[in-house]
Amino acid sequence: MAGLAAVPIIADSIDEPFYTVLFSRMLILSIGAISLNLILGFGGMVSFGHAVYLGIGSYVVGIGTLHAIEDGVSWMANGFIHMGIAVAVSALTALIIGAISLRTRGVYFIMITLAFAQMFYFIAVGNDNYGGDDGLSLYTRSEFYELLDLSNDNTLYYLNFIFLIVFLYFSHRLINSRFGMLIRGAKSNEKRMESIGFPVYRYRLVAFVIAGAICGIAGVLSANQTDFVSPAVMHWTRSGDLIIMVVLGGMGSLFGPVIGAVAFLFLEEFLSGITEYWQIFFGPMLVLIVIFGQGGIDGILVRLDKWWQIKKSA
Amino acid sequence: MLIVDSLVKSFGGLLAIDDLSFQVKKGVIHAVIGPNGAGKTTLINQLSGEIKLDSGNVLFDGINISGMDVHLRSALGLARSFQITNIFLDLTAHDNVALAVQAHAGHSFKFWKDASKDHELRQPALEYLQQVGLENRAEVVAGQLSHGEHRQLEIAMALATRPKLLLLDEPMAGMGPKESIAMVEILQELKGKLTILLIEHDMDVVFTLADKITVLVNGRGITTDSPEAIRKNPEVKAAYLGEENTDA
Amino acid sequence: MNWILLLEQTLNGLQLGILLFLLAAGLTLIFGIMDLINLAHGSLYMMGAYFAATFTNWTESFFLGVLLTLPACMLFGILLEIIALRTLYTRSHLDQVLATFGLILFFNEFVRLLWGPIGLDIPLPDILNGSVELIFGIRYPAFRMVIIATGIIVALLLYLLVSRTKIGMLIRAGASNRQMVSALGVNINLLYTIVFGLGAALAGLAGLMAAPIMTVEIGMGEGILILTFVVIVIGGVGSIRGAFVAALLVGFIDTVGRSFLPDILGLFVSNDVADTAAPAISSMLTYVLMALILAIRPQGLFPPKGV
Numbered sequence: 001m002a003g004l005a006a007v008p009i010i011a012d013s014i015d016e017p018f019y020t021v022l023f024s025r026m027l028i029l030s031i032g033a034i035s036l037n038l039i040l041g042f043g044g045m046v047s048f049g050h051a052v053y054l055g056i057g058s059y060v061v062g063i064g065t066l067h068a069i070e071d072g073v074s075w076m077a078n079g080f081i082h083m084g085i086a087v088a089v090s091a092l093t094a095l096i097i098g099a100i101s102l103r104t105r106g107v108y109f110i111m112i113t114l115a116f117a118q119m120f121y122f123i124a125v126g127n128d129n130y131g132g133d134d135g136l137s138l139y140t141r142s143e144f145y146e147l148l149d150l151s152n153d154n155t156l157y158y159l160n161f162i163f164l165i166v167f168l169y170f171s172h173r174l175i176n177s178r179f180g181m182l183i184r185g186a187k188s189n190e191k192r193m194e195s196i197g198f199p200v201y202r203y204r205l206v207a208f209v210i211a212g213a214i215c216g217i218a219g220v221l222s223a224n225q226t227d228f229v230s231p232a233v234m235h236w237t238r239s240g241d242l243i244i245m246v247v248l249g250g251m252g253s254l255f256g257p258v259i260g261a262v263a264f265l266f267l268e269e270f271l272s273g274i275t276e277y278w279q280i281f282f283g284p285m286l287v288l289i290v291i292f293g294q295g296g297i298d299g300i301l302v303r304l305d306k307w308w309q310i311k312k313s314a
Numbered sequence: 315m316l317i318v319d320s321l322v323k324s325f326g327g328l329l330a331i332d333d334l335s336f337q338v339k340k341g342v343i344h345a346v347i348g349p350n351g352a353g354k355t356t357l358i359n360q361l362s363g364e365i366k367l368d369s370g371n372v373l374f375d376g377i378n379i380s381g382m383d384v385h386l387r388s389a390l391g392l393a394r395s396f397q398i399t400n401i402f403l404d405l406t407a408h409d410n411v412a413l414a415v416q417a418h419a420g421h422s423f424k425f426w427k428d429a430s431k432d433h434e435l436r437q438p439a440l441e442y443l444q445q446v447g448l449e450n451r452a453e454v455v456a457g458q459l460s461h462g463e464h465r466q467l468e469i470a471m472a473l474a475t476r477p478k479l480l481l482l483d484e485p486m487a488g489m490g491p492k493e494s495i496a497m498v499e500i501l502q503e504l505k506g507k508l509t510i511l512l513i514e515h516d517m518d519v520v521f522t523l524a525d526k527i528t529v530l531v532n533g534r535g536i537t538t539d540s541p542e543a544i545r546k547n548p549e550v551k552a553a554y555l556g557e558e559n560t561d562a
Numbered sequence: 563m564n565w566i567l568l569l570e571q572t573l574n575g576l577q578l579g580i581l582l583f584l585l586a587a588g589l590t591l592i593f594g595i596m597d598l599i600n601l602a603h604g605s606l607y608m609m610g611a612y613f614a615a616t617f618t619n620w621t622e623s624f625f626l627g628v629l630l631t632l633p634a635c636m637l638f639g640i641l642l643e644i645i646a647l648r649t650l651y652t653r654s655h656l657d658q659v660l661a662t663f664g665l666i667l668f669f670n671e672f673v674r675l676l677w678g679p680i681g682l683d684i685p686l687p688d689i690l691n692g693s694v695e696l697i698f699g700i701r702y703p704a705f706r707m708v709i710i711a712t713g714i715i716v717a718l719l720l721y722l723l724v725s726r727t728k729i730g731m732l733i734r735a736g737a738s739n740r741q742m743v744s745a746l747g748v749n750i751n752l753l754y755t756i757v758f759g760l761g762a763a764l765a766g767l768a769g770l771m772a773a774p775i776m777t778v779e780i781g782m783g784e785g786i787l788i789l790t791f792v793v794i795v796i797g798g799v800g801s802i803r804g805a806f807v808a809a810l811l812v813g814f815i816d817t818v819g820r821s822f823l824p825d826i827l828g829l830f831v832s833n834d835v836a837d838t839a840a841p842a843i844s845s846m847l848t849y850v851l852m853a854l855i856l857a858i859r860p861q862g863l864f865p866p867k868g869v
Contacts, residue, residue, distance in 0.1 A: 040656075046655055046656050046659060048659065100853050100856055100857060103856070103860050104856065104860050106597075106655055107593050107597070107599045107655060107799060108795060108799065108860075110599055110655060110659060111599075111791040111792075111794065111795050112795055112852070112856065114788060114791060115788060115791055115792050115795065115849055115852060116849060116853075118785075118788045118849070119845065119846055119849035122842075122845035122846070123842045123845060123846065125845070126841035126842040126844075126845050127838075127841075127842055128838060128841075129838060173425065173426050173428075174425050174426075176428045176429060176430060177424055177425050177426055177427055177428065177429055178416055178422045178424040178427070178429045178432070178435075179422050179423060179424055179425050180425075180429070181409070181412075181413055181416065181422075181429045181430075182413070182416070182422045185402055185405075185413050188402045188403070188404055188405070189400065189401070189402055191364070191400070192396075192400050192401065192402065193413075193417075194383075194384040194385050194388075195362060195364070195384055195385075195388060195393075195394055195396075195400075196388060196393070196413065196414045196417045196471060196472075196474075196475050197385050197388030197389050197414075197417035197418055197475055198385055198417050198422070199383075199385045199386075200385070203422060203423075206423065236784070236788065237784075240659075240663045243656075243659065243660065243663075244660065244663070247656070247660055277671045277674065277675055278671075279667040279668065279670065279671040280667075280668055280671035280672060280675065282664070282667055283664040283665060283666070283667035283668030283669075283671065284664065284668055285664070286660055286661065286663065286664030286667070287646060287661045287664045287665065287668075289660075290650075290653070290657045290660045290661040290664070291649055291650075291661070
């Protein structure tokens with residue numbers, strides 16, 4: 001974590017600001033993955049539509065700044081308002097999607113969340129006023145009065161960093177609270193939870209909404225990072241990427257999603273540096289990880305640690 | 315306490331429960347016995363709400379619970395244990411019972427306070443573990459407990475929901491003689507404090523514990539009576555001895 | 563109202579529905595029998611199109627190309643099942659999602675490497691290139707009629723296969739109760755492989771029929787895959803009959819909605835608003851339909867018995 005805090009300083013000192021941007025993306029996707037981990041890792045809900053909220057957050061910024069610049073409605077560039085609206089719209093969307101899809105189980109749940117995400121994708125594609133398929137370039141980033149100047153990449157980096165820390169702490173509290181115990185219990189044995197008297201559905205729905213709202217914030221940050229908004233941010237493969245990050249990092253561990261997001265982007269950077277066809281390696285890698293790896297990277301570290309302990313004591 | 319009135323349930327064309335009626339009085343241990351496939355587990359699943367019934371009524375404490383959801387029945391004071399051990403294997407015994415306490419300690423929209431340090435949950439949970447003799451195993455992960463201990467833990471979890479009526483689905487299944495004796499002692503300890511509906515194969519256990527017995531054969535209740543009367547009942551004997559011959 | 567257009571769009575909807583059915587029939591069985599969520603089913607569709615393009619090119623005959631494509635797809639599917647998917651049956655749905663997602667990435671990249679990033683076209687033989695006359699002098703492209711006819715024939719054959727043959731009986735039994743089939747002492751691995759191969763051939767058939775009217779391109783299977791999921795969810799997992807009804811329903815609503823919604827909206831709001839709102843709303847139609855059906859019947863229209 002301390003290492004992450006120093007990234008912009010190091011990047012500036014070696015004159016490679018590119019690294020600040022890369023790590024900034026890692027932080028943002030970490031937040032997205034943390035939010036997904038709440039429902040997927042701890043709650044066992046395989047939502048295949050989580051990128052929708054990234055999209056909602058992004059479009060709030062894109063649409064807001066567009067009107068602020070073109071129509072001169074200056075409050076629409078306000079970052080606090082962006083955050084507020086992104087959280088509200090994401091939460092509401094999650095409430096609707098969750099209310100329908102959480103009534104189902106297993107493959108149904110996966111397919112339905114995926115289908116709804118696709119619906120939002122097509123809405124964005126079909127909306128020509130806001131760029132349709134091509135997307136929108138941001139004229140300006142979200143404005144935070146005199147407090148923050150996001151046009152500076154380093155400032156944005158630290159904003160992302162602070163949000164990451166806040167959400168990490170929040171999810172740490174959440175998963176250990178009564179609410180968190182309930183969500184984890186329902187993942188482990190839903191039937192039993194009902195028989196000891198929990199109305200599981202409504203708690204799951206609340207978890208689903210919380211996860212959506214957090215991811216909405218990640219969307220706001222993401223739009224500011226890339227200065228660009230397009231339907232591609234909520235393409236179904238982005239939802240898949242988020243799942244990969246959560247699983248890669250280790251499901252249901254607090255720092256797992258962060259590890260997963262960092263590893264995912266490093267892999268992408270590294271493999272695409274070797275070959276344009278990097279996914280031809282990444283795809284089968286994924287299959288092998290599923291078949292042979294358990295507990296993701298975090299799990300491997302834990303196992304290595306155990307092995308090391310045994311070796312030391314022997 | 316519990317009135318079961320003309321219960322019917324069929325799966326496909328197969329009649330699992332056929333016009334079953336009986337009553338369970340408050341404070342007793344009421345056993346349901348019957349040969350394999352008589353519909354005992356189906357009955358428990360219906361009483362706890364996991365299976366919907368086709369027709370008939372179930373009255374619990376004067377309230378008709380026939381169409382009610384599982385968690386609402388639990389809120390009214392109906393708890394059950396499962397025939398196949400059904401606990402949270404990746405949590406400690408203490409956590410398992412604490413969850414059950416939590417289920418009946420108001421709503422769980424509490425997002426901040428650490429539940430594992432919450433005395434309102436932990437303290438009562440420990441007391442329930444004591445009641446079933448598991449207090450020394452409280453911090454062991456449930457997956458590492460023995461089979462007998464799993465069953466004890468199940469009872470502790472059921473007790474933690476502060477039930478008026480406890481449905482026990484073969485609590486002795488798969489237990490060794492020593493573990494069985496311990497379980498009988500636990501149940502005897504509970505006798506009089508709450509009402510228990512017990513399904514059990516081990517006849518010694520049934521006759522030791524039960525105040526009333528209902529005999530279920532092919533989904534029909536052939537009689538409900540005291541243990542002594544059941545022992546002498548020729549119909550019961552025929553049902554048990556001639557299991558293969560009686561063709562419903 | 564323009565009745566000729568309506569007829570044409572209805573036929574287009576039917577034709578999309580047929581393609582969806584060919585994809586959904588195999589996929590719903592794979593869900594129902596193996597309890598496997600296979601995202602890579604769309605890749606089989608894509609491979610069908612690419613195989614067809616290549617074989618047509620080699621043999622310089624569309625018909626020979628088709629004849630080669632079907633067994634190739636089946637073989638491809640069987641190999642895929644044996645190499646990669648077989649180990650996934652006992653895994654969690656999450657593992658299956660990840661692994662088959664990985665397969666999609668692989669196949670997309672593989673196709674890009676082998677066939678290049680630019681889309682392909684399949685030239686149709688003259689006999690299929692014209693149009694046929696329906697009633698009252700209304701003409702409709704011949705190839706699209708062929709698609710519809712082929713789809714209906716395949717649906718009938720599938721119906722006969724599933725309802726009249728021994729293997730069909732096993733498939734039906736497997737879709738409603740998996741344990742039962744293994745208890746019957748059937749070679750379950752072989753049954754799975756056959757079902758998968760059948761599903762692959764159907765997906766390939768859909769791909770090769772779609773190829774001449776849409777471009778053959780990378781990722782072509784993904785959008786239609788998600789629409790296929792909608793079909794399966796609506797129809798009920800494991801039900802071929804449900805897949806058929808739902809596929810036609812979705813195909814019809816999607817196509818007709820897209821072409822008539824601007825007009826219908828125009829009756830209520832100004833034309834400008836209708837023109838901008840219509841594309842977004844029409845793309846929502848099928849999903850709203852799905853949501854409505856699920857709200858009423860969470861198991862879909864035709865849930866297999868015994869589940």
